[in-house]
Amino acid sequence: MENQLIEKIKESNFHDKIVDVRSYAGEMTIVVHSQDIVAVCKSLKEQFGFSYLADISTVDHYTDENRFEIAYNIVNMADRQRLRISTFVEEDDPSLDSVIPVWGAANWFEREAWDMMGIRFNGHPDLRRIFLPEDFEYHPMRKEFPQLGIPGTLEMPEKDPPKDYK
Amino acid sequence: MGLEKALAKQGFLLTKVDALTNWARANSMWPMPMGLACCAIEMMAFAGPQYDVSRFGSEVFRFSPRQADLMIVAGWTTYKMSHAVKRIWDQMPDPKWCVAMGACASSGGMHRVYGVVQGIDQFLPVDAYIPGCPPRPEVVIHTLQTIQEKVKKEHSVLQD
Numbered sequence: 249m250e251n252q253l254i255e256k257i258k259e260s261n262f263h264d265k266i267v268d269v270r271s272y273a274g275e276m277t278i279v280v281h282s283q284d285i286v287a288v289c290k291s292l293k294e295q296f297g298f299s300y301l302a303d304i305s306t307v308d309h310y311t312d313e314n315r316f317e318i319a320y321n322i323v324n325m326a327d328r329q330r331l332r333i334s335t336f337v338e339e340d341d342p343s344l345d346s347v348i349p350v351w352g353a354a355n356w357f358e359r360e361a362w363d364m365m366g367i368r369f370n371g372h373p374d375l376r377r378i379f380l381p382e383d384f385e386y387h388p389m390r391k392e393f394p395q396l397g398i399p400g401t402l403e404m405p406e407k408d409p410p411k412d413y414k
Numbered sequence: 415m416g417l418e419k420a421l422a423k424q425g426f427l428l429t430k431v432d433a434l435t436n437w438a439r440a441n442s443m444w445p446m447p448m449g450l451a452c453c454a455i456e457m458m459a460f461a462g463p464q465y466d467v468s469r470f471g472s473e474v475f476r477f478s479p480r481q482a483d484l485m486i487v488a489g490w491t492t493y494k495m496s497h498a499v500k501r502i503w504d505q506m507p508d509p510k511w512c513v514a515m516g517a518c519a520s521s522g523g524m525h526r527v528y529g530v531v532q533g534i535d536q537f538l539p540v541d542a543y544i545p546g547c548p549p550r551p552e553v554v555i556h557t558l559q560t561i562q563e564k565v566k567k568e569h570s571v572l573q574d
């Protein structure tokens with residue numbers, strides 16, 4: 249079934265946008281350039297029925313080139329197929345287009361990727377941090393972030409209750 | 415000699431105010447369950463029918479901080495959550511006591527990461543720490559008895 253899907257994708261009208269196809273442990277990944285991500289996602293949804301975006305995850309490879317990998321895990325409910333779309337962005341400009349126009353579910357996933365890894369999604373309507381406080385300056389899933397954090401960057405409550413507490 | 419016998423004979427009883435209030439306080443602990451992670455499951459077992467903490471003079475769990483006097487922080491506290499925990503602690507009326515249940519609440523435990531407060535004693539006055547991951551309900555009962563011993567030794571009324 250996986251091979252059929254690959255064959256079909258290779259014959260599709262966006263096959264020239266696909267850089268690489270990987271298959272490991274029964275999981276299939278297609279790699280695309282970050283500027284093509286919306287076009288490829290749109291075609292996969294409309295022509296191949298991948299209607300469900302399960303998750304967006306990010307990897308920090310900590311390499312000079314192609315430092316951050318962004319992976320979109322998508323599902324075709326009708327055919328019970330899963331597919332992963334991978335793309336890479338550079339360290340000095342970690343940004344790519346948002347896929348919210350294709351899958352609305354991407355909204356919070358992209359906020360998480362921004363919060364944790366510092367990937368910017370162009371065209372995202374509300375790219376705020378989702379877990380950490382708004383004024384936090386770092387992206388803790390990046391490799392250079394110390395595991396125990398940077399002292400003083402996250403606020404702790406005062407030991408004494410506020411004077412005007414009622 | 416039982417209390418009833420003494421009262422039946424004389425009709426009155428001499429004691430200290432402190433002794434009386436501390437005795438009453440120690441035997442009617444109303445815990446505030448601050449269940450934040452897996453330890454909360456053991457905390458529920460501690461109050462449930464099998465371990466039945468009511469035998470030791472601790473009544474129902476109170477989910478309103480204004481009705482509770484013992485806060486059991488069960489689980490790891492993130493920096494974000496610590497503000498809520500502190501706020502609830504501030505809402506509890508005095509006198510009040512605090513237990514750090516489990517490795518995480520006591521020291522951060524295995525969550526040695528940027529987002530978790532490495533021990534709730536950094537912002538709460540903790541009376542007792544319970545080691546374990548998670549601690550057994552028996553040890554929570556034991557801690558409750560330790561707190562009761564502490565309460566019985568307090569001299570609050572006359573010195574306040």
Ligand code: SF4
Pocket residue numbers: 451452453454488489490515516517518519523524546547548549
């Ligand atoms: S001490 Fe263990 S059981 Fe308790 S909250 Fe931490 S990880 Fe969970």
